[in-house]
Amino acid sequence: MTGRGAEPDVELLVESARDAIEAAETSDDIRAVATAVSGKRSPLALAHRSLGACSPEERKQRGQLLNQARSEIEGLLERRRAQIEAVESRAAMEADRADLSELVPGTVVTAPGRGHLSLVTRTRDALEDVFVGMGFEVAEGPEIETDWYNFGALNIPPAHPARGMWDTFYLDLDPPESTLLRTHTSPVQIRLMEGAQAAGRLPIHAVMPGRCYRRDTPDARHLAVFHQVEGLVVDEGITFADLAGTIEVFTAAYFGADIHARLRPAYFPFTEPSAEFEITCTICRGAGCRTCSQTGWIELGGCGMVDPAVFAAVGIDTERWSGFAFGFGIDRCAQMRHQIADMRVLTENDIRFIRQF
Numbered sequence: 001m002t003g004r005g006a007e008p009d010v011e012l013l014v015e016s017a018r019d020a021i022e023a024a025e026t027s028d029d030i031r032a033v034a035t036a037v038s039g040k041r042s043p044l045a046l047a048h049r050s051l052g053a054c055s056p057e058e059r060k061q062r063g064q065l066l067n068q069a070r071s072e073i074e075g076l077l078e079r080r081r082a083q084i085e086a087v088e089s090r091a092a093m094e095a096d097r098a099d100l101s102e103l104v105p106g107t108v109v110t111a112p113g114r115g116h117l118s119l120v121t122r123t124r125d126a127l128e129d130v131f132v133g134m135g136f137e138v139a140e141g142p143e144i145e146t147d148w149y150n151f152g153a154l155n156i157p158p159a160h161p162a163r164g165m166w167d168t169f170y171l172d173l174d175p176p177e178s179t180l181l182r183t184h185t186s187p188v189q190i191r192l193m194e195g196a197q198a199a200g201r202l203p204i205h206a207v208m209p210g211r212c213y214r215r216d217t218p219d220a221r222h223l224a225v226f227h228q229v230e231g232l233v234v235d236e237g238i239t240f241a242d243l244a245g246t247i248e249v250f251t252a253a254y255f256g257a258d259i260h261a262r263l264r265p266a267y268f269p270f271t272e273p274s275a276e277f278e279i280t281c282t283i284c285r286g287a288g289c290r291t292c293s294q295t296g297w298i299e300l301g302g303c304g305m306v307d308p309a310v311f312a313a314v315g316i317d318t319e320r321w322s323g324f325a326f327g328f329g330i331d332r333c334a335q336m337r338h339q340i341a342d343m344r345v346l347t348e349n350d351i352r353f354i355r356q357f
């Protein structure tokens with residue numbers, strides 16, 4: 001190989017990669033093109049390999065050219081991949097959009113149809129699949145809880161002002177306010193940590209889906225009976241970056257790369273630091289609408305690093321272990337995934353809605 005003619009052939013290589021990348025239309029296409037233009041057997045890789053036969057001066061010059069070519073090709077691939085993902089995720093969202101238009105008279109279903117799982121159950125299953133794919137186990141806990149598991153062990157002692165964050169349904173049992181319908185899935189974290197600590201089964205990487213209850217007035221984004229999925233990781237050397245990365249991977253996997261997510265500082269008594277996790281409202285695409293109270297953003301859940309007081313309540317050694325936790329609304333995820341303007345349709349049993357899923 002000689003230095004003469006090196007530049008045109010590298011230019012040619014970039015040009016033909018550019019043509020192939022621009023011609024790609026689907027995720028499968030772009031994957032195949034990526035292998036062809038920058039994979040181990042691509043002309044680019046072969047050109048790199050042949051540098052060994054060049055003189056040191058030539059190697060330096062041509063090596064630089066080839067590195068520039070590689071970063072240009074990778075940039076082109078990245079851009080095209082993002083465009084394709086955005087188009088595909090928009091198309092998937094569009095296909096899932098709920099249609100609440102009136103039934104055409106005369107199309108009433110006469111024969112009993114075959115039933116199917118509700119949208120919320122299917123959303124829970126889909127969310128579980130995403131987290132299981134990321135290495136989490138699935139656990140469950142009771143819906144009727146004691147004050148200790150729902151509040152006390154979570155660093156919310158009686159009369160703590162944070163109790164006001166959860167309007168609670170209490171059971172009519174003695175002593176008063178000792179037993180309740182869980183207001184969130186966070187008590188399952190406590191049960192899991194207690195069990196794992198007692199049995200010497202740390203670390204923990206688990207998600208805990210389930211039904212929750214609050215004396216919330218139903219509106220476009222709230223129900224009195226709703227669902228959350230809790231996440232908990234307790235391991236050595238866990239940092240906020242692990243939490244942020246997990247949420248990012250989850251959002252991209254569940255909502256698609258097109259949806260923007262952000263973390264905002266927040267307060268929860270059982271995590272420190274804490275954050276709220278929001279995505280662009282899928283109803284108005286961020287422009288502001290009734291569903292998102294004109295903010296353009298929808299809160300999906302809360303998260304943060306497990307507070308040392310919580311580890312102390314379950315006897316976990318904070319010298320060795322650290323962890324993060326999160327809790328998302330499953331109904332909220334379904335609402336955003338399927339662009340449902342008002343969450344109350346999830347409970348109304350309107351056959352026009354149910355049959356769409």
Ligand code: FA5
Nearest residue numbers: 184216222223226299300301302303325326327329332
């Ligand atoms: C909690 O319940 C915390 N336990 C979350 C958490 C877990 C924080 C672990 C830190 C660590 P919050 O009250 O914000 O936080 O509820 C979390 C999510 O549940 C909300 O963002 C929303 O998506 C959903 N949610 C809450 N209340 C309702 C409701 N009434 N109807 C439907 N979804 C709701």
